Amino acid sequence: MRTPKSTVQTPKGTVQTHREAPSPADIKRWRQYLADERAEAAVYRELAQRRDGEEREILLSLAEAEGRHEAHWLRLLGEQAGMPRAASTRSRMLGFLARHFGSVFVLALAQRAESRSPYATDPAATRAMAADEQIHEEVVRGLATRGRNRLxxxxxxxxxxxxxxxxxxxxxxxxxxxxxxxxxxxxxxxxxxxxxxxxxxxxxxxxxxxSQLELLKATRPTQVTLSAAPSLDIEHNELVLVYLARGMSHEAAEHRAAERMGVYSCDCDPSLSLHPEEDQAPDEHEAVGSAWGxxxxxxxxxxxxxxxxxxxxxxxxxxxxxxxxxxxxxxxxxxxxxxxxxxxxxxxxxxxxxxxxxxxxxxxxxxxxxxxxxxxxxx
Structure with a gap:
């Protein structure tokens, strides 16, 4: 069997090898890291199967990054990698939850797991790996935040x-x-x-x-500008005041008022020809549900x-x-x-x-x- 090589981290974050054999404690620790990286990658893949679009791509990218970390420990261990070791209890629990639930709770747990990575203080891990774990925490925090907002x-x-x-x-x-x-x-x-x-x-x-529903209803624009506009005096156009009160610039307000009164239609600057009176999908932050519910x-x-x-x-x-x-x-x-x-x-x-x-x-x-x-x- 060849002599395993130990590693140290240089200031630039690269890994240099030495002829001294790693200690049994090093091998045990690296094998645990290897098992946990495999388990975490599996968690992200399980979560990705329950999502689509952008979130799925993000989770698969996280799994790919954990795969790179896995390859690092495999290189260090070489023939000493041995049979696959059981992941930590925390990683196994995450895997179970991801397979059976795939909920925001799993992402919250994964966020906490990423924040407790030991790579920052382990000389066998590169600086890039430690930085990866810090970034992973923020990525998972962002995904978990989406779920937190939904519930x-x-x-x-x-x-x-x-x-x-x-x-x-x-x-x-x-x-x-x-x-x-x-x-x-x-x-x-x-x-x-x-x-x-x-x-x-x-x-x-x-x-x-x-009360919140009534407040939201009171703040939404009505259709009065559509019905009243044709009868307004062009020279004393108070319709401009409506659009100024809604936060438009003076130029946009005058343009919209002229449109409503049938004076002209703008083709040059579509941004001035918005239609706030038309039915719009409710803002998700305003979806307060049923009062009885x-x-x-x-x-x-x-x-x-x-x-x-x-x-x-x-x-x-x-x-x-x-x-x-x-x-x-x-x-x-x-x-x-x-x-x-x-x-x-x-x-x-x-x-x-x-x-x-x-x-x-x-x-x-x-x-x-x-x-x-x-x-x-x-x-």
Whole structure:
């Protein structure tokens, strides 16, 4: 067997070879890099199969770049590459999600994986490879952002609705239980909190979306310029004011007003002959959906969170055991919603989950303390 060559990185980022054999630790690390590059390339190819057009080409280009990195480690390992090694748990999880879901969650995870590349500090990796990984993070961030924008509205309603239900009803249940009232009173208080909160959320979302729709409708141009233009006085042409108010330049406004009044039609500068009164496709950022649909969604999201704290009481538990069980269930749910927020935002799922947990249980502990105080004073 030939003697493997170790590598070092020169200031220009090229790789020079030396006769010293790499250490077992080097070989182990390089083989892991090789396995992870293969797995990441497979993830991008899987995601590309679920997309078309520009996004597909971008993902395939990322897979090709990971292939170049794979070739680098193969060259270094030579005969020591051995049998294919299992990729890291993170890379295998990404591959599973990409094969079965192909969603924005996978891109968010891939973005985080690219940001944690060890190539910047590994002398066996070239500067170009380290730079590639940094650029890959930005590319995947851009793709993930498209998905985040597509689901931002529904995701916001789901997370905030469920979190509100979890925290507010747990706080209510804890506060009521701390006063020493019977278990049935705690249960009915929780049910009342669920219904009141869900109805309030639904009503608030209905009013919000309805108001936004009415605001958008009020800002869209009407067809009045088409019907009123022929009767206007040419010498006192107030139609110009309409187009000036819509943000046109004075030249464009006068040109459009003359067109509307049938004075002339412009063939020399098409940009002055726009037709804003004609029906246009709604801006995707203005597609706010149905007010009733938003209200129903908010009601269900809040209720799905608010029912968790009262589940122990529904199934017959009481006293301290019910409170501990309710706190545990809510804690798990808060960790889950926080982790999802972390994944989609490209930050640590654990950090976001612990933050949600601290906020929720902190609020519950505060109301429990107030309940104890109130119960002592009244008692």
């Amino acid at each position: 931002s509205g529904s995701f916001r309603a789901a997370v905030f609705g469920a979190n509100d239900g979890l925290v507010s009803n747990l706080s209510l249940v804890m506060g009521m239980a701390a006063t020493g009232v019977p278990t049935t009173v705690v249960l009915f208080s929780g049910v009342a909190g669920l219904l009141a909160g869900a109805l309030s959320m639904g009503a608030g979302e209905y009013v919000s979306v309805r 938003a209200a129903l969604s908010s009601f269900c999201f809040f209720a799905s969170g608010a029912i968790v704290p009262i589940l122990p009481f529904i199934f017959g538990l009481g006293g301290f055991a019910a409170l501990v069980t309710a706190g545990t269930l809510v804690g798990v749910a808060l960790l889950g919603t926080g982790a999802v927020v972390g994944l989609l935002s490209g930050t640590s799922p654990l950090t976001r989950g612990l933050r949600q947990l601290a906020i929720g249980l902190g609020a519950a502990a505060a109301t429990y303390g107030l309940g104890l105080l109130f119960g002592t004073v009244v008692g």
